Amino acid sequence: MTNDKRCDMDRFGLYVHIPFCERKCPYCDFLSFAGCGKTVKLDYAGSLIREIKAKAKKYSDRTVSSIFFGGGTPTTLQTGETLRILKTIYESFNVASDAEVTTEANPGTVNPYMLKEYKKAGFNRISFGLQSADNKELSKLKRIHTYEEFLFSYDTAKQAGFDNINIDIMSALPGQTVKSYEETLNKVIGLDPAHISAYSLIIEENTKFYDKYKDGKGLPSENTDRKMYALTKEILEDAGYHRYEISNYAKEGYECRHNCLYWERGEYLGLGLGASSFAGGMRWKNDPDLAHYIASSNKQKYEIVRLTKDDELEETMFLGLRMMKGIKETPLITKTYGDILKRHEDLLLIERKDGNIRLTDKGIDVSNSIFADYIL
Numbered sequence: 001m002t003n004d005k006r007c008d009m010d011r012f013g014l015y016v017h018i019p020f021c022e023r024k025c026p027y028c029d030f031l032s033f034a035g036c037g038k039t040v041k042l043d044y045a046g047s048l049i050r051e052i053k054a055k056a057k058k059y060s061d062r063t064v065s066s067i068f069f070g071g072g073t074p075t076t077l078q079t080g081e082t083l084r085i086l087k088t089i090y091e092s093f094n095v096a097s098d099a100e101v102t103t104e105a106n107p108g109t110v111n112p113y114m115l116k117e118y119k120k121a122g123f124n125r126i127s128f129g130l131q132s133a134d135n136k137e138l139s140k141l142k143r144i145h146t147y148e149e150f151l152f153s154y155d156t157a158k159q160a161g162f163d164n165i166n167i168d169i170m171s172a173l174p175g176q177t178v179k180s181y182e183e184t185l186n187k188v189i190g191l192d193p194a195h196i197s198a199y200s201l202i203i204e205e206n207t208k209f210y211d212k213y214k215d216g217k218g219l220p221s222e223n224t225d226r227k228m229y230a231l232t233k234e235i236l237e238d239a240g241y242h243r244y245e246i247s248n249y250a251k252e253g254y255e256c257r258h259n260c261l262y263w264e265r266g267e268y269l270g271l272g273l274g275a276s277s278f279a280g281g282m283r284w285k286n287d288p289d290l291a292h293y294i295a296s297s298n299k300q301k302y303e304i305v306r307l308t309k310d311d312e313l314e315e316t317m318f319l320g321l322r323m324m325k326g327i328k329e330t331p332l333i334t335k336t337y338g339d340i341l342k343r344h345e346d347l348l349l350i351e352r353k354d355g356n357i358r359l360t361d362k363g364i365d366v367s368n369s370i371f372a373d374y375i376l
């Protein structure tokens, strides 16, 4: 049985964006920059702290149940700066005593001192971007670490006292075979992390990989991709990880609270460059211009979208159905999507039971086309 207790709380989250990386990976379209010096990072941390202090007042009635440092690579900041940012959050917001506090980490950027200090300061979850346990594949991805360096970082995190560790892996990589992917899966479960995220590589526009692989040559075939996808579920579930979201697997009680918040349309405040927020029926995004953010973090321009009832319903469908426990079927959902739901049910793509709707295994395989049907 799945225990999604951690996903069911009344929650408010903070996302903190650190837009710096040691090197830009050729497949990545996240808002991140390589090659920024110490001064820029220091100025950025200063701006972020100003933004945190300025915005916290508005949310004094909220209790923060999750904090997520993402990027970019948060661990490229000086340890002291990261701790200063986290301390400011604790001083400015009402943070729950059992809040989930995560940092993403590139395995090539951590050290024992850093992770011990993080643990002492309140971080209790680390998400390592491993991607593959095969050094040839890592080199094609231009990752800055080898598998052996990842092992050292993973061990360092364990020794620093982290027991809630996520490992990100990817399938459908250039040169990857079903066998090499299987080896990655087996090596990862051998480490016994609490959580594993397994995504397929998506070739995004405006990346170096787009120029190189946009026609699909050099990438595993669709058939191979499907085999890898099936293998993920088989191996991870056999090893005791339950799939609680299309691409996320966890041991009992270790579902990522912060990500559940996104899928369940809980409210969160994004802090830092280009960070997204959702509260009061509105979505908005911070300014993505680094120089402008550093110069005036608390006088930013925002892109604000006030959600219509239709927007809200669509989001409920395609975010909520990403989770294996599905969503509650409300009268409005039945009224709006009755015919589509019936069709999906007849095709065995969804299951409607006890007032809930959830994707079946067959539905998960074609989830994107199912979600497209819910656009009003």
Ligand code: SF4
Residues within 6 Å of the ligand: 020, 021, 023, 024, 025, 028, 029, 030, 032, 071, 072, 073, 106, 129
């Ligand atoms: S380390 Fe992560 S955020 Fe940075 S460029 Fe690579 S994939 Fe993107």
